[in-house]
Amino acid sequence: MTLPEEIVFIWRRPKALSAMLFLLNRYHALLGIISSMLMQPFLVSDEVCSKYTIYRQLDILLQGIIICIIMAIRTYALYGCSRRLLAWMSIIIAALVGVACAVTFAKVSVDAAILPRVGCYEAYTAETSARIGLAGVALFVFDLLIFVLTVYRICKTRGLPWLSLITRRDIIDVIFQDGAMYFGAMALISIPNILTYYSGSVAIRGSLCNFTSCISVTLISRLMLNLHKTIDTGILSTVVRDDDYCLDIFLTTGVDVQSAISSHHW
Secondary structure, eight states, X not given: OOHHHHIIIIITSOOOHHHHHHHXXXXXXXXXXXXXXXXXXXXXXXXXXXXXXXXXXXXXXXXXXXXXXXXXXXXXXXXXXXXXXXXXXXXHHHHHHHHHHHHHHSSOOEEEEEETTTEEEEEEOXXXXXXXXXXXXXXXXXXXXXXXXXXXXXXXXXXXXXXXXXXXXXXXXXXXXXXXXXXXXXXXXHHHHHHHHHHSOTTTXXXXXXXXXXXXXXXXXXXHHHHHHHSTTOSOSSEEEETTEEEEOSTTTOOOHHHHHHHHHO
């Protein structure tokens, strides 16, 4: 549905870092889906099914890391390319990834089997399900952190009364609105997904994991395209004139927020 916009705002423009991340996020997910479909005819034994589930878990984890990197870079740029913030976010991402890897790929009790008309099916014990659910919790905590940092930065520079979910006056509004909508949508999807691991029956534990990952990829792609639309030159480290104020662009959201807002008010 967004292919025409992708061609206009991504493929026909110089490929800066965030454009490359957009393509990595979008097409890594697409290749993951295609590879899973191609593997289906070869899932003929429980042993192969077990290896396939490990591959899918690794693929979903890598997709989550890509999304975290994109959100971290957006926040880093919003804070005027603060290296201290970038360092802290890098530490947090590394810690959360470590937790996710530890709970996802540890030797736990997982029964993977081929079921008629179902295909490769994973059944988790309650203990295993609770541990794997921590990976979803870690990703949700990171989304919450990014949302809080975004709201705090914009409230600090623009003020709470200037926050708007309706009008899109400049790139600051785009960043806030897209960030708010992304977090809201992911909260509605991630919380039920997490709950399936902790309170669901054996049949539904982790059943929303693939769906949650696909929605996250779609929303991030939409978010990045919106920023490319706002910045006519794409996402290059250049200075762009937008109406009567100057935005210092780093990636898509590398904005001199304070000067942009001040000149906007004047």
